Amino acid sequence: xxxxxxxxxMTATEGAIxxxxxxxxxxxxxxxxxxxxxxxxxxxxxxxxxxxxxxxxGRFSSFLSRSKGYSYLLLKELQMKDSASYLCAVRDSNYQLxxxxxxxxxxxP
Amino acid sequence: xxxxxxxxxxxxxxxxxxxTLRCTQDMxxxxxxxxxxxxxxxxxxxxxxxxxxxxxxxEVPDGYSVSRxxxxxxxxxxxxxxxxxxxxxxxxxxxxAGEGTGELFFGExxxxxxx
Numbered sequence: 001x002x003x004x005x006x007x008x009x010m011t012a013t014e015g016a017i018x019x020x021x022x023x024x025x026x027x028x029x030x031x032x033x034x035x036x037x038x039x040x041x042x043x044x045x046x047x048x049x050x051x052x053x054x055x056x057x058g059r060f061s062s063f064l065s066r067s068k069g070y071s072y073l074l075l076k077e078l079q080m081k082d083s084a085s086y087l088c089a090v091r092d093s094n095y096q097l098x099x100x101x102x103x104x105x106x107x108x109p
Numbered sequence: 110x111x112x113x114x115x116x117x118x119x120x121x122x123x124x125x126x127x128x129t130l131r132c133t134q135d136m137x138x139x140x141x142x143x144x145x146x147x148x149x150x151x152x153x154x155x156x157x158x159x160x161x162x163x164x165x166x167x168e169v170p171d172g173y174s175v176s177r178x179x180x181x182x183x184x185x186x187x188x189x190x191x192x193x194x195x196x197x198x199x200x201x202x203x204x205x206a207g208e209g210t211g212e213l214f215f216g217e218x219x220x221x222x223x224x
Contacts, residue, residue, distance in 0.1 A: 004151060031211060042199060042215035043152075087151070091211055096167070099151030 002026045004100035006088050011106045012078055020073045020086050020103045028093025034062050034073045035087040037102065043087055047073070075105075083107045111135050115200050115216035122190055123224055130185045130219045132200035140206035141183040142167075142213065143175060145196040152199065158183055159206040190223045197221075 003025045012018040024032070031050040035043040049055055049064035049071060061074040073086055085102040092098055113134045122128055134141065139160045144152040154167030158177040172194060174186045183202075187194055200216040 033211065035213075042217050043213075044215070045212040048211070089152075095206060095211075096154065096157075097152075097211070097213070099153070101149055101151045 002090075002092065002098045004088055004090060004098055006086075006100040006103045008101070009104045009106065011108060012075075014078055014080060014107055014109050016078050017074065017076050018078060018105065020075075020088075020105065022071045022073070022088035022100060024069050024071070024088070024090045024098075024100075026090045026092045026098055029066060030091040030093065030095055032062075032064055032071050033089045033091070033097070034060075034071075035089065036084050037087060038084045046086075078107050080107050080109070113200055113202055113214055113216035115198075115219050117219060118217065119220040121222045121224065124189075124191055126190050128187045128190055128221070130187075130198055130200075130221070132183045132185070132216060133181050134183075134200075134202045134214075135181065136202060136204075136214065137180060138202035138204050138214070139180070140203045141177065142201045142203075143173070143183070143185045144199045144201065145169065146199060146218075147196050155185065155198075157206075187221075190221075192223045195221060195223045 006022045034046040037043040047062040054063045059076045064071045085104045087102045088100040089097045116131045142157045143155040156175040158164045161180045198219045201213040
């Protein structure tokens, strides 16, 4: 079966750095996505990785290792507004997105 | 800038009733999707449409139907609602199915409670 695993909840301090991990087992691989979802709101696109390595976008970076079935989202200089759920999703061989359950990130002052 | 509009935002209905969730996008995206989101579970695809006039079944299609008469509209119908269909429903679109970054644009969601 297809499976995406990520921690249920993480806590970090304002101004710090946090890494949210995602491991996957899917039927084929056509890219990995990270979305941010604030409570009660719609998910919004953060990043896309299809090749191994690090993609940096401002305070957010996403890393992919296809051989390990592993990705992480790195958030730097954490702000209170970063409190949200972070969803990992993999596009499989049928070009359908398989979603993880999300990681709820709590930022403390 | 509207993007994707869903209606209603929230609805409570009795089991056995018929319900249609509306979804309209003004971005001229070819692909549209309906997901449900339940606590502790990832987004699950109900139905999708790669282009106007075509639809396909996702991971959890039972009890739901869709139509795609034109590019902009993609309604989701529950023919006879059951309590297990209590969920938050998200409509989403992308320029083309399976191409490029595949970024999805989501509506604000419809919270449905079936009693």
